[in-house]
Amino acid sequence: MKIVYINSVNYGSTGKIMLGISEVASRHKISVFTFSQASRTQRRGIKNHFFIGTIIERYLCHKINSTTGFNGTLNIIGTFLLISKLKRINPDIIHIHNLHNNFVNISILFNYIKKNNIPIVWTLHDCWSFTGQCPYFTLAKCDKWKTVCYDCSQYREYPAASVDRTKIMWQMKRKWFTGIKNMTIITPSQWLADLVMQSYLKDYPVKVINNGIDLNLFKPTEDKLRDKYHITAKYIVLGAASGWGIRKGFDVFLKLAQRLDKNYQIVLVGTDDNTDKKLPANIISIHKTQNQQELAEIYSAANVFANPTREENYPTVNMESIACGTPVVTFRTGGSPEILDETCGSIVPCDDIDAFEKEIRRVCNEKPFSKEACLNQAKAQFDMNDRFEEYIELYKLILKQV
Numbered sequence: 001m002k003i004v005y006i007n008s009v010n011y012g013s014t015g016k017i018m019l020g021i022s023e024v025a026s027r028h029k030i031s032v033f034t035f036s037q038a039s040r041t042q043r044r045g046i047k048n049h050f051f052i053g054t055i056i057e058r059y060l061c062h063k064i065n066s067t068t069g070f071n072g073t074l075n076i077i078g079t080f081l082l083i084s085k086l087k088r089i090n091p092d093i094i095h096i097h098n099l100h101n102n103f104v105n106i107s108i109l110f111n112y113i114k115k116n117n118i119p120i121v122w123t124l125h126d127c128w129s130f131t132g133q134c135p136y137f138t139l140a141k142c143d144k145w146k147t148v149c150y151d152c153s154q155y156r157e158y159p160a161a162s163v164d165r166t167k168i169m170w171q172m173k174r175k176w177f178t179g180i181k182n183m184t185i186i187t188p189s190q191w192l193a194d195l196v197m198q199s200y201l202k203d204y205p206v207k208v209i210n211n212g213i214d215l216n217l218f219k220p221t222e223d224k225l226r227d228k229y230h231i232t233a234k235y236i237v238l239g240a241a242s243g244w245g246i247r248k249g250f251d252v253f254l255k256l257a258q259r260l261d262k263n264y265q266i267v268l269v270g271t272d273d274n275t276d277k278k279l280p281a282n283i284i285s286i287h288k289t290q291n292q293q294e295l296a297e298i299y300s301a302a303n304v305f306a307n308p309t310r311e312e313n314y315p316t317v318n319m320e321s322i323a324c325g326t327p328v329v330t331f332r333t334g335g336s337p338e339i340l341d342e343t344c345g346s347i348v349p350c351d352d353i354d355a356f357e358k359e360i361r362r363v364c365n366e367k368p369f370s371k372e373a374c375l376n377q378a379k380a381q382f383d384m385n386d387r388f389e390e391y392i393e394l395y396k397l398i399l400k401q402v
Contacts, residue, residue, distance in 0.1 A: 001092050001093075001399065002093075003030055003033070004033045004034075004091040004093070004094045005022050005032065005035065006052075006094065006097065006099070007096075007097035008037055008099065009036050009098075010034065012242075013125075013211075014125050015043075017097070017125075018036075018095075020384055021095070021388045023388075024385060024389060025392060025395070030392075030395070032048060033050065034046065034048065034050070035049070035050050035052055036049070036052065037052055037053070038051040038057070052103055053078020057075060057077060057078050061102055062102040066160055066161055066162065067163075069165030070165055071100060071101075071159055071161070071169060072099065072102060074102070075103060078103075079105035082104065083109070083112050092119070093118070093121060093395055093398060094113065095122075095123070095391075098125055098126075099129070101159045107172075114181075117182065119182040119183070119184075120184070121395070122185050122186065123187075124187050124196065125313060126192075128159075130177075130199035130200060130201050132148075132149030132166025132169045132170035133154070133155055133161065135158065136247070136311035136334075138310060138334065139246070139247060140153050145199065146199065148171065149169070149170040150166060151164065152166040174200045177201060178201070180204075184207060184394065185201060185204050185205070185206045185207070188209065188313055189208065189313055189334065189335025192313055192314075193206045209390045210314060210381065211314050211316060213323060213384055214292075215378060215379065215384075218295075218324055219324060220300050220325045223301040224301070225298050226301055229284055231265050233263075234264060235263060235265070235304070235365075236304075237256065237260065237264055237266045237267070237360055238267050238298065238321070239305075239307070240269040240270055240298075240305075240317045240320075240321075241270045241309075244270065244275050246310065248309055248310075249307070249310060250275070252353055253268060253308070254279075255353055256356075256357060257280045257282050258280075259357055260357070260361075264360075265282075266284070267286065267302070268283055268286065269289060269295070269298060270288060271287055295320065299324035302326045303363070304327055304329055304360055305317070305321035305327070305329070306360055307329070307331070309331060309334070309336055310333055310351070312334035312335060312336045314334075314335040314338065314339065315330075315335075315339070318340070319378065319382045322374045323378035323382055324374075325371035325375055327369035328344065328345035329345060329346045329347075329348065329356065329359045331347075331349070331356070332350055341377060343369060343370075343376070343377060344374040344377045346363065
């Protein structure tokens with residue numbers, strides 16, 4: 001069996017998932033080949049990993065595409081070279097992850113897939129595949145994607161464009177992504193699966209395979225945070241995100257900093273210099289952690305992990321916190337609540353800051369969730385090897401039906 005994996009990047013959450021699945025597949029004696037965009041930030045030296053196009057081509061195409069709003073319509077040379085490699089590999093299955101942000105010519109890629117009837121597994125990490133542009137639309141309270149996108153209020157957001165081409169892009173994407181004879185869509189959350197079934201992708205089989213994490217890394221770890229930042233006799237309220245803003249609930253933490261007394265210490269991870277300028281003195285800011293071991297130490301030190309995210313698929317940070325023995329309080333939004341059960345966290349209505357604060361206080365003071373219960377949930381649900389094995393079983397099932 002030969003499997004090709006394609007994702008926009010080979011690092012970060014989606015890159016780790018792609019490489020993690022391919023590693024498990026390799027253990028099953030499956031030949032794996034991974035592809036990602038050419039850029040200076042990509043990881044090097046990965047076995048059987050190839051870059052799509054060149055850094056210069058990707059830069060120029062990205063500039064043109066983002067200016068015109070036609071996402072994924074250039075990168076012709078790089079995509080033809082990708083197709084050339086695919087012809088030599090002759091994969092049994094192509095497993096797609098993120099395709100957005102202008103690194104591949106989508107029309108050329110999907111025409112090749114349709115012409116050769118190659119079975120496709122597509123793991124959706126957001127909603128981009130069935131909208132005119134945006135990865136999420138919860139904050140915008142938009143459901144135009146169900147019929148046709150137009151007059152987009154978010155076209156300047158990631159993947160940003162200078163003009164609104166969402167109507168044309170929605171129509172083009174519907175043409176590209178429909179009509180494939182053998183495609184299975186995977187979503188990490190039931191929330192996203194339900195949305196897919198309301199989109200133009202509804203005729204494809206949809207299967208939920210939750211994301212997982214490395215439980216050898218994320219586990220209860222010695223608390224070094226309190227000594228480092230001189231936090232004594234306080235409840236630590238932890239938040240962690242990449243790209244703090246309204247989507248991740250940055251404003252909620254600013255309000256919590258005004259409400260919580262000196263018995264609580266808010267710690268935010270994933271901040272930067274710009275974020276620091278907006279933070280009050282009573283919030284500890286930690287920029288990007290050096291490694292996952294350090295992140296596990298921070299999770300382990302906290303009394304509660306607060307996640308007021310407003311747009312989310314299946315947040316890894318929730319899993320990481322629970323695996324370190326720290327319960328979670330989150331808004332009822334996206335797939336975030338699906339990670340918790342009654343033993344390891346609380347769910348409150350989105351934007352109900354009063355309820356959010358109340359639950360944080362309850363978790364800290366009453367300790368309704370034990371570390372043991374959190375660890376049991378992590379062992380049962382979050383082991384990435386167990387989750388990735390589900391993909392191997394899916395590959396076998398697909399090829400049996402071919």
